[in-house]
Amino acid sequence: MTKENIATWFQGLQDDICQELEALDGKGKFQEDKWQRPGGGGGRTRLIEGDLIERGGVNFSAVHGDLPDNIAAALKIPDKQFFATGVSIVLHPHSPLVPIIHMNVRFFETSNGLWWFGGGIDLTPHYVHPDDSKLFHQKLKGTCDAHHADYYPKFKVWADDYFYVRHRKETRGIGGIFFDRLGEQDGFTRESRFDFVKAVGNTFIPIYKEQVARNIDRPFTEKEKKWQYIRRGRYVEFNLVWDKGTKFGLDTDGRTESILMSMPPTANWVYNHQPEEGTAERETLGYLKKGINWI
Amino acid sequence: MTKENIATWFQGLQDDICQELEALDGKGKFQEDKWQRPGGGGGRTRLIEGDLIERGGVNFSAVHGDLPDNIAAALKIPDKQFFATGVSIVLHPHSPLVPIIHMNVRFFETSNGLWWFGGGIDLTPHYVHPDDSKLFHQKLKGTCDAHHADYYPKFKVWADDYFYVRHRKETRGIGGIFFDRLGEQDGFTRESRFDFVKAVGNTFIPIYKEQVARNIDRPFTEKEKKWQYIRRGRYVEFNLVWDKGTKFGLDTDGRTESILMSMPPTANWVYNHQPEEGTAERETLGYLKKGINWI
Numbered sequence: 135m136t137k138e139n140i141a142t143w144f145q146g147l148q149d150d151i152c153q154e155l156e157a158l159d160g161k162g163k164f165q166e167d168k169w170q171r172p173g174g175g176g177g178r179t180r181l182i183e184g185d186l187i188e189r190g191g192v193n194f195s196a197v198h199g200d201l202p203d204n205i206a207a208a209l210k211i212p213d214k215q216f217f218a219t220g221v222s223i224v225l226h227p228h229s230p231l232v233p234i235i236h237m238n239v240r241f242f243e244t245s246n247g248l249w250w251f252g253g254g255i256d257l258t259p260h261y262v263h264p265d266d267s268k269l270f271h272q273k274l275k276g277t278c279d280a281h282h283a284d285y286y287p288k289f290k291v292w293a294d295d296y297f298y299v300r301h302r303k304e305t306r307g308i309g310g311i312f313f314d315r316l317g318e319q320d321g322f323t324r325e326s327r328f329d330f331v332k333a334v335g336n337t338f339i340p341i342y343k344e345q346v347a348r349n350i351d352r353p354f355t356e357k358e359k360k361w362q363y364i365r366r367g368r369y370v371e372f373n374l375v376w377d378k379g380t381k382f383g384l385d386t387d388g389r390t391e392s393i394l395m396s397m398p399p400t401a402n403w404v405y406n407h408q409p410e411e412g413t414a415e416r417e418t419l420g421y422l423k424k425g426i427n428w429i
Numbered sequence: 430m431t432k433e434n435i436a437t438w439f440q441g442l443q444d445d446i447c448q449e450l451e452a453l454d455g456k457g458k459f460q461e462d463k464w465q466r467p468g469g470g471g472g473r474t475r476l477i478e479g480d481l482i483e484r485g486g487v488n489f490s491a492v493h494g495d496l497p498d499n500i501a502a503a504l505k506i507p508d509k510q511f512f513a514t515g516v517s518i519v520l521h522p523h524s525p526l527v528p529i530i531h532m533n534v535r536f537f538e539t540s541n542g543l544w545w546f547g548g549g550i551d552l553t554p555h556y557v558h559p560d561d562s563k564l565f566h567q568k569l570k571g572t573c574d575a576h577h578a579d580y581y582p583k584f585k586v587w588a589d590d591y592f593y594v595r596h597r598k599e600t601r602g603i604g605g606i607f608f609d610r611l612g613e614q615d616g617f618t619r620e621s622r623f624d625f626v627k628a629v630g631n632t633f634i635p636i637y638k639e640q641v642a643r644n645i646d647r648p649f650t651e652k653e654k655k656w657q658y659i660r661r662g663r664y665v666e667f668n669l670v671w672d673k674g675t676k677f678g679l680d681t682d683g684r685t686e687s688i689l690m691s692m693p694p695t696a697n698w699v700y701n702h703q704p705e706e707g708t709a710e711r712e713t714l715g716y717l718k719k720g721i722n723w724i
Contacts, residue, residue: 167701181700189700301679301688367692374669375679384596384670391701393596397662399699403692405476405484406462 135324137249140241141196141219143328145178147239147335148194148221152180154339155192155225158346159184164192169389174199175217179392186232186350190225191395202386215245220253221335222379224396225342230362231349233259233266233307234369236396237338238379239331249324251331252314254289255338256297257345258307258369260362261414262421264428266348267308270341271428274311277337281330289313294424299372304422306372361415363402370401430619432544435536436491436514438623440473442534442630443489443516447475449634450487450520453641454479459487464684469494470512474687481527481645485520486690497681510540515548516630517674519691520637525657526644528554528561528602529664531691532633533674534626544619546626547609549584550633551592552640553602553664555657556709557716559723561643562603565636566723569606572632576625584608589719594667599717601667656710658697665696 152164162184170176177195184190196219206214220240227234239253257270271290278285289311297306311334316327373380373396383393409415447459457479465471472490479485491514501509515535522529534548552565566585573581584606592601606629611622668675668691678688704710 191700301682301685363695370665370696371669371689374666375676381670387596390596394666394698395700397698400658400695400697401665402695403689404694405486405690406686 135328137217137219137241137243140328143332144196144219144221144239144241144335145194147332148178148180148192151221151223151335151339152182152192154343155182155187155190156184158339158343159186161185162187162190167391169392171195171197171199171389172387173197177389177392179389179395181395186227186229186346188226188228189395189399191223191392193222193392193395195220195222195392197388205382205386211244211248212246217243217245223338226366226398227346229350229352229354230260230358230365231352231354233257233345233349234366234398235338235342235345237335239335241328241331248317250315250317251327252316253331253334254293254296254310254312255334255341256293256307256310256312258365260365260418261358262308262418264421266345267421267428269344269348270308270310273337273341273344275429277333278311278330281326281333285313285330286311291425297372298376298424299368300376302368302371304368304419305424306369306422308421308426308428309424360402361409363398363400364404364407366398366401367403370397373397430623432512432514432536432538435623438627439491439514439516439534439536439630440489442627443473443475443487446516446518446630446634447477447487449638450477450482450485451479453634453638454481456480457482457485462686464687466490466492466494466684467682468492472684472687474684474690476690481522481524481641483521483523484690484694486518486687488517488687488690490515490517490687500677500681506539506543512538512540518633521661521693522641524645524647524649525555525653525660526647526649528552528640528644529661529693530633530637530640532630534630536623536626543612545610545612546622547611548626548629549588549591549605549607550629550636551588551602551605551607553660555660555713556653557603557713559716561640562716562723564639564643565603565605568632568636568639570724572628573606573625576621576628580608580625581606586720592667593671593719594663595671597663597666599663599714600719601664601717603716603721603723604719655697656704658693658695659699659702661693661696662698665692668692 162182164180167179175197180192182190198217201214201216223237237255243249275286293309293312296312457477459475462474470492475487477485493512496509518532532550538544570581588604588607591607
């Protein structure tokens with residue numbers, strides 16, 4: 135299982151997901167930008183703007199070269215020749231009743247043989263419905279449990295901690311799973327880790343289809359659209375202030391337009407916005423906490 | 430000149446500026462939120478939403494207490510008891526033809542007598558007009574020159590370097606002046622530094638009035654409004670990714686709503702937006718460079 139095999143599989147995943155998302159959207163078609171990284175490697179950035187998805191990015195990249203000193207120090211790795219490949223997705227739907235979804239699967243290797251996988255899937259509903267959240271987490275748990283009993287409990291907590299908007303004291307959404315540095319600890323092999331990561335990648339479409347199907351036909355109001363724009367503002371805050379992946383990309387002179395494809399088309403900020411007691415918006419804020427057992 | 434005197438003067442500056450901005454706006458009135466900082470001190474956050482100013486924040490704060498270890502290390506100061514006071518302003522006008530303006534003046538002191546002033550004024554026109562930019566920089570130079578011949582040349586370059594959106598390879602706007610750690614180096618006294626900072630504070634209203642007067646009566650189009658929203662997206666990117674003041678505030682558990690009052694009411698992101706050759710938007714991008722001598 136070489137790094138080239140892994141990159142090839144990720145590339146195929148990007149193709150499959152794009153095809154499925156076009157079918158799901160019904161109208162939007164992906165546009166592709168191929169890019170080269172000056173330091174080595176490159177990627178395929180794909181953007182869709184359709185009927186269901188107001189803006190969605192599905193990115194593949196496989197890059198290599200010298201790691202900047204500060205990044206090598208942050209990652210605590212001595213070797214500075216690296217290879218990194220992955221698929222990264224953020225979808226911003228038109229409807230405020232359909233959640234934002236994010237997925238990332240990635241593989242990292244250094245020239246002296248250190249390697250690991252990372253990734254995850256998390257959901258950011260503008261309005262949280264515990265029934266939908268339960269289904270989402272059940273599906274993720276199913277995917278995890280097929281590979282190791284510890285995965286879901288551990289990666290669920292990790293997602294709660296990672297997707298946390300510290301300055302707002304709220305989670306970005308209802309979490310999901312997040313994992314990093316999955317290497318050959320505890321008897322795992324490269325194959326067994328990769329099998330799990332493949333399963334996560336393959337879970338993306340069925341899990342999002344289900345969330346869309348449950349909500350796409352519900353009509354929405356102007357008030358709900360405004361709330362969506364405010365929640366998108368929080369999404370922007372998380373990604374630009376706290377997200378390590380975004381920071382890594384911007385620090386290593388990654389392709390800005392690909393990294394910031396996670397930004398929503400429109401976001402609003404309202405000073406000191408506090409939804410009234412008894413509203414759906416207020417109820418959603420009550421769900422943006424760590425440690426909720428959705429299942 | 431005690432720290433209390435300085436805080437009192439800053440508070441008066443906030444009052445004066447708010448009064449002048451209400452007169453300039455003609456309709457909007459400031460609303461005030463007083464807040465206390467759990468670790469010590471507090472502030473007065475003031476917000477205006479009017480005819481000229483879509484959203485503007487004029488904040489005063491005077492806080493004190495223990496400095497978190499990571500901040501003390503970043504500031505390279507041994508003493509961990511601090512006092513900080515300042516006024517911070519960001520105005521987002523309705524019209525895309527009127528520039529965004531930002532001002533900050535601040536004073537910092539530790540319990541063993543280390544102290545400094547910092548601050549600056551910078552302008553972010555959605556459309557850059559070199560005539561307006563020249564007047565803006567001339568006024569700043571006049572303010573600086575009255576205090577020291579080195580101030581303007583040094584602080585102008587500092588602003589170019591500070592207000593730089595690195596991942597976009599563009600400046601936030603046309604710069605202005607930026608300075609920090611103005612202490613008793615080079616024979617300056619607390620009084621002479623404070624005199625300069627007061628002059629900067631007092632320059633804010635006349636300098637912005639002039640920029641408004643030159644542009645407020647020009648009608649604007651839907652296309653110009655869209656461009657404004659994209660430029661505001663860049664403003665968000667700078668403030669959340671690169672601005673040390675925002676980072677300091679969020680890291681020290683400052684009042685989030687006051688810190689993020691710099692966010693625009695609405696911002697847009699358009700994938701890979703590149704204005705056509707020969708347009709005013711393209712021309713503006715050409716001006717978002719370091720090292721332009723506007724005067």
